[in-house]
Amino acid sequence: MPLVLLLAPVLVMLGLMAWSAMGSLDVARSAAVFAGQQPFCIQTGGQRRGYKPALGLNALSPFAMKSKSRGLFHGVLVVDGQPGPTLYNWSRAREQWDFLPDRAAADVTIRCLPRRNFTQRMTWWPDRARVGQPDGAFVRIGDRSYLIAPDFRGQVSQRSLFFQASTPDFLPVPDEGQESRMRFGNSVEFRSSEWMLDLLERREPQDLDSAGSRPTLRPDKDGFTFFVGRDERGVPHTVVLCTPQTQRNPMSCQHRFYTDGAMWTFSHRLDQLQSWREMQAVFRARVDGFAEAGRRAEEQAFGDAATD
Numbered sequence: 001m002p003l004v005l006l007l008a009p010v011l012v013m014l015g016l017m018a019w020s021a022m023g024s025l026d027v028a029r030s031a032a033v034f035a036g037q038q039p040f041c042i043q044t045g046g047q048r049r050g051y052k053p054a055l056g057l058n059a060l061s062p063f064a065m066k067s068k069s070r071g072l073f074h075g076v077l078v079v080d081g082q083p084g085p086t087l088y089n090w091s092r093a094r095e096q097w098d099f100l101p102d103r104a105a106a107d108v109t110i111r112c113l114p115r116r117n118f119t120q121r122m123t124w125w126p127d128r129a130r131v132g133q134p135d136g137a138f139v140r141i142g143d144r145s146y147l148i149a150p151d152f153r154g155q156v157s158q159r160s161l162f163f164q165a166s167t168p169d170f171l172p173v174p175d176e177g178q179e180s181r182m183r184f185g186n187s188v189e190f191r192s193s194e195w196m197l198d199l200l201e202r203r204e205p206q207d208l209d210s211a212g213s214r215p216t217l218r219p220d221k222d223g224f225t226f227f228v229g230r231d232e233r234g235v236p237h238t239v240v241l242c243t244p245q246t247q248r249n250p251m252s253c254q255h256r257f258y259t260d261g262a263m264w265t266f267s268h269r270l271d272q273l274q275s276w277r278e279m280q281a282v283f284r285a286r287v288d289g290f291a292e293a294g295r296r297a298e299e300q301a302f303g304d305a306a307t308d
Contacts, residue, residue: 020061027060027090028119031077034088034097039080039301041112041131042119045072050157053112053133055126057119065090071158073108076100080114084143109158110140113301134297137163141190145294146287154290159190161287167251167268168279170286184251186266188287193258199239200228208238213274217244227273229257238276245270255279 031042043051044059045067054060054075065075075090077097087105088097100108115121115132122131137154138147139161148154151172152163164184166173173184205226206218217225229238238257245252251267257280258264264283272279 020063021057023062023095024057024060026095027065027075028057028122030097032117032119034077035079035118037116039114039116040118041078041114041133042075043078043110043112044075045069050109051076051111053131053138054122055128055131055133057122057124059126062092066092071107076108076110078110078112078114085110085114107158109156111138111156113138113297115301132301136293137161138294138297140294144291145298146290147293147297148290149293161188161290162186163290165286167266168272168275168282170266170282184267186264186283188262188264190262193263196239196256196258196263197236199241199256200226200236205239208240208273208276211273213271215242215270215273217242217270219243229276238280240273240276242270242273259284 027042031040034040042054042060044054044065045051051072054065058064060075067074073089074092077088077090079086079088087100087108087110089100089104090096091098113133118131128135134147136147136149136152137156139145139156141159146161148156148161148163149172152165153172153175154161154163156162163186164173164175165171165186166184170186203220203226205228206215208227208229211227215225215227219225223243224241225243227238227240227242228236230236237259238255240253240255242253243249250269252270253268253273254265255268255276256263256265264280264287266279266283268279
């Protein structure tokens with residue numbers, strides 16, 4: 001067999017590697033040009049749950065910077081500024097950054113923290129510290145930023161926060177795979193309350209304040225007992241679905257409440273139902289802590305940019 005045929009696969013592989021490396025460098029260089037002297041960062045749509053920060057040049061290659069969801073751009077350039085960041089979308093067809101108007105930019109969840117000379121900091125392999133990205137899950141939703149510490153194994157989808165914590169104190173729990181995600185999963189979804197209110201259609205819920213320390217289960221045809229909390233106008237703000245508590249299913253109540261433009265969801269034991277207000281307050285305080293961590297991370301990035 002001729003030598004050229006033997007070497008053909010190797011030559012093709014080397015060619016693809018060179019093409020990929022050149023693509024990464026082109027993306028990085030053009031991002032730096034668009035940003036100018038402003039802090040910036042790049043996030044990619046390479047996962048179905050949402051964007052993630054690019055931590056190395058390898059994340060900018062044509063193979064990696066490819067969206068797996070129709071609702072995500074392949075890559076987003078976030079350029080810091082006033083009154084807010086300016087966003088650009090990477091066009092694979094034109095191989096350039098395209099400006100995102102306000103309507104399109106409003107649908108983008110910002111997952112990276114702008115830093116000065118972001119792409120110049122990059123190496124070929126992911127290095128979170130080198131590119132100035134904090135540990136944990138960072139996200140900016142609207143005018144508020146959040147940083148979920150690694151112990152909580154936070155994840156972020158479009159306009160939603162997810163993390164694992166125990167009730168009633170909402171502290172981190174050991175990772176036990178799918179079981180712990182089901183038992184200790186908590187979420188804050190910035191959406192309307194319609195979905196939660198739809199749960200009450202054709203139901204006869206019990207009043208939460210009347211449930212007492214030993215709530216009575218009155219299962220419907222689906223096996224759920226519904227409890228509801230209402231405001232002074234009678235509008236529901238809390239819906240709890242409970243099933244009998246068992247050893248296999250100790251967290252037998254799914255608890256949802258709506259406040260601050262978001263639906264908050266967590267699970268707890270049936271015998272904790274009487275403390276529903278206290279648990280909601282602790283849950284909100286925990287997420288406020290994530291918001292404070294996000295604010296501090298942005299302040300630190302802004303201070304670092306001023307001294308770079």
